[in-house]
Amino acid sequence: MNKLSALLITSLASISSFADWEVNMPRGVSPTANAAYDLHMLIFYITVVIGVIVFGVMFYSIFHHRKSKGAKPASFHESTTVEVIWTVIPFVILVGMAVPATKTLIMMEDTRDSEITLKVTGYQWMWKYDYVEDNVSFFSKLDNKSNEARQLGSKIDVNKVDNYLLNVDNEVVLPTDTKVRILLTASDVIHAWWVPEITGKKDAIPGYINELWVDIKKPGVYRGQCTELCGKDHGFMPIVVRAVPKQEYVKWVSLNQKNRVADKSE
Amino acid sequence: MSTNIDHIKEEHHHQPSGLMRWITTTNHKDIGSLYLWFSLLMFFIGGFMALIIRAELFQPGLQLVVPGFFNQMTTMHALIMIFGALMPAFVGLANWQLPMMIGAPDMALPRLNNWSFWILPFAFTMLLSTLFFESGGPAAGWTLYPPLSLQGGNSMPFVIFSLHLLGASSILGAINVIATILNMRAPGMTLMKMPIFVWTWLITAFLLIAAMPVLAGAITMLLTDRFYGTSFFTAAGGGDPVLFQHIFWFFGHPEVYILILPAFGIISTIIPAFSRKKLFGYDSMVYATASIALLSFIVWAHHMFTVGMPLAGEIFFMFTTMLIAVPTGVKVFNWVATMWRGSMTFETPMLFSLAFIILFTIGGFSGLMLAITPADFQYHDTYFVVAHFHYVLVPGAIFAVIAAVYYWIPKWTGKMYNETLGKVHFWMTTIFVNITFFPMHFVGLAGMPRRIPDYAVQFTDFNMIASIGAFGFGLSQLLFVYILFQTLRQPVTAADKSWEGAEGLEWTLPSPAPYHSFDTPPKVD
Numbered sequence: 001m002n003k004l005s006a007l008l009i010t011s012l013a014s015i016s017s018f019a020d021w022e023v024n025m026p027r028g029v030s031p032t033a034n035a036a037y038d039l040h041m042l043i044f045y046i047t048v049v050i051g052v053i054v055f056g057v058m059f060y061s062i063f064h065h066r067k068s069k070g071a072k073p074a075s076f077h078e079s080t081t082v083e084v085i086w087t088v089i090p091f092v093i094l095v096g097m098a099v100p101a102t103k104t105l106i107m108m109e110d111t112r113d114s115e116i117t118l119k120v121t122g123y124q125w126m127w128k129y130d131y132v133e134d135n136v137s138f139f140s141k142l143d144n145k146s147n148e149a150r151q152l153g154s155k156i157d158v159n160k161v162d163n164y165l166l167n168v169d170n171e172v173v174l175p176t177d178t179k180v181r182i183l184l185t186a187s188d189v190i191h192a193w194w195v196p197e198i199t200g201k202k203d204a205i206p207g208y209i210n211e212l213w214v215d216i217k218k219p220g221v222y223r224g225q226c227t228e229l230c231g232k233d234h235g236f237m238p239i240v241v242r243a244v245p246k247q248e249y250v251k252w253v254s255l256n257q258k259n260r261v262a263d264k265s266e
Numbered sequence: 267m268s269t270n271i272d273h274i275k276e277e278h279h280h281q282p283s284g285l286m287r288w289i290t291t292t293n294h295k296d297i298g299s300l301y302l303w304f305s306l307l308m309f310f311i312g313g314f315m316a317l318i319i320r321a322e323l324f325q326p327g328l329q330l331v332v333p334g335f336f337n338q339m340t341t342m343h344a345l346i347m348i349f350g351a352l353m354p355a356f357v358g359l360a361n362w363q364l365p366m367m368i369g370a371p372d373m374a375l376p377r378l379n380n381w382s383f384w385i386l387p388f389a390f391t392m393l394l395s396t397l398f399f400e401s402g403g404p405a406a407g408w409t410l411y412p413p414l415s416l417q418g419g420n421s422m423p424f425v426i427f428s429l430h431l432l433g434a435s436s437i438l439g440a441i442n443v444i445a446t447i448l449n450m451r452a453p454g455m456t457l458m459k460m461p462i463f464v465w466t467w468l469i470t471a472f473l474l475i476a477a478m479p480v481l482a483g484a485i486t487m488l489l490t491d492r493f494y495g496t497s498f499f500t501a502a503g504g505g506d507p508v509l510f511q512h513i514f515w516f517f518g519h520p521e522v523y524i525l526i527l528p529a530f531g532i533i534s535t536i537i538p539a540f541s542r543k544k545l546f547g548y549d550s551m552v553y554a555t556a557s558i559a560l561l562s563f564i565v566w567a568h569h570m571f572t573v574g575m576p577l578a579g580e581i582f583f584m585f586t587t588m589l590i591a592v593p594t595g596v597k598v599f600n601w602v603a604t605m606w607r608g609s610m611t612f613e614t615p616m617l618f619s620l621a622f623i624i625l626f627t628i629g630g631f632s633g634l635m636l637a638i639t640p641a642d643f644q645y646h647d648t649y650f651v652v653a654h655f656h657y658v659l660v661p662g663a664i665f666a667v668i669a670a671v672y673y674w675i676p677k678w679t680g681k682m683y684n685e686t687l688g689k690v691h692f693w694m695t696t697i698f699v700n701i702t703f704f705p706m707h708f709v710g711l712a713g714m715p716r717r718i719p720d721y722a723v724q725f726t727d728f729n730m731i732a733s734i735g736a737f738g739f740g741l742s743q744l745l746f747v748y749i750l751f752q753t754l755r756q757p758v759t760a761a762d763k764s765w766e767g768a769e770g771l772e773w774t775l776p777s778p779a780p781y782h783s784f785d786t787p788p789k790v791d
Binding site (some may be wrong): 010020021022023024025026032033035036037039040044047050052054055057058061062065066067068071072073074075076077078079082083086090091094097098101104105106108109133138149150151153154156157159163164165166184188189190192193196197198200201202205206207209210211222224225226227228229230232233234235236256 | 268282326327328329330331332333334404406407411413414423469500501502505506507508541542543544545546547548549550572573574577578581584585587589591592595596598599602603604605606607608609610611612620622623624627628634635639640641644645646648649652674711712713715716718719720721722723724725726727728
């Protein structure tokens, strides 16, 4: 019992110290993520309006048409006019949603004219990144601190671990204001690559090469995770993308190319 | 009346008592009860697994279980709830109600009926036994996607065989439902005069017959991939892992309507009864149900927008999925129009039905959001999806089953449940179901993937709330069990027509209903 109350107290304490009551999708830093956010909000507001109207009518009825208030049942039970109206209006609303959705989809699937290509390969349970043109290649997996803390019975306070479960040993570095084509595949089972602020997810499937494109507009560090169940450590293969201005990216590439050359000569 | 009672005695004479009565029974009411009790048991087993999941997710970090076992829990929770709790519950309701509603003495194929139930305990014993294997139970998710499911331990063939048995049971049950409805209606009951619950079950039965063999095919291909050297789904052998997803969801999407169409039928029965007004738009309800069923076969790939389909495919499946909103909307509008200018009272079945309409519609709204492909790239495989399908399945399908039990239990047993306790059960269930599942929308949108045993610390608060809600929801269902047993201990007092506004042939029978519902078919005009 003491143990339980201690657990409760520490949990409640953590609510105040690490409160993060995020309730919505983050606004993106790339055209595709922003478009998804805008669509999300548009459809959300439409459903809210429909909900308010339908539930409003329903609650009006619940409060006014009750037997305890002496309501006598009416006898109507069909009306072709009404039924046609409430078939047609939703259809029109749907067309209104489908138009921007289709436009956005076409934009998202257009991977032409990219400047660099990043190949991402999913492994159980890490990612491999190949910069196709620049000849840089490395694996990226959960950083050691998170990995120690996440073991069953580790007794490490995960709230004190820097970016718990969302930190990696080797970050992906990408240039800003550059259309990057991302090719996705996997070596063992299906994984999915997702960094919400940069792009929606796409599956990395053995035997397939899927395509995504990103164009990050703001330098920064963006975090994501594998989002297709891929075995016991599915929850432990994060993605970290560091977006840097182009010059810095060029520097990073030359530095890492050298390292690779040095590795080979050993 | 007295002839009926004599008849009951006579019937009881012929049959074995005790356990053998239940094993050999071919009576639709006995089998209906077996289905319903079995479903309740599975509901608690599946619920217990859900609580293990929620207990682990109460806090970030791993406190209780290892990730592999966590994955077994998510997989088993889904399989048990879908195939063990929901489907048998609806088949149980069909068994009890269909003959009474169409004026028949029993189901058309009584021996088949016995068999379709008694397959279930064996199938689930086999399925659950895999949890005690050294290599554990299935852990690749209930969708069994290869190549991951091909990596599984020894549980895989057992899971597949038990799914085959469940499919066989469902198909036999569906054949029985169709045979009963098409052949045994009382004279004068034309198709368009059937109670709406009968209609929804007729359509559901066709969906079952069309969908279950597809699942059987998909999992058989998995089995041969694993044990007989085929490569349907392994890329290394020239196969295609995505093919499985297409086949699976060709079954899977009709399957989710199998879980919800009978629920629509229940709500369409209860709302008019407590509004004391005929169901608004009966014809359009039937057409809407049929259109939802037909559409369910051309929307499957919306479960897999992220596999990298061609643009044309993505657009097609987005449009067809959005279309489903039209007939579903018609249903919701019809329910509201039925209430409009009615004379409503709010007994427990009505309360659950009203909550169904609101909460199912919220699940429908998130479904519409998920249909929008570019937005789905963000929502897919996050807790937003978990929130969506739990909203349509828990306060959707499960609420409908609970409402149906409260509504018909006086007819089944001749005994009335305690209304106050029923209302307490309703409010606890409804409050906790929202505490559990509403915050999942938030963590999902904020980026928490589903099927993970541990999460980044920014998701802590809402996960704690969801876990507290889940335990509250679980405890509230113990009250439901208490209410059921308390009801069964009552003396027989229920009127033949237990609800003022209830319509239908079942209410012309005495309460409790006689062992063979209608010896001579009633006349319907």
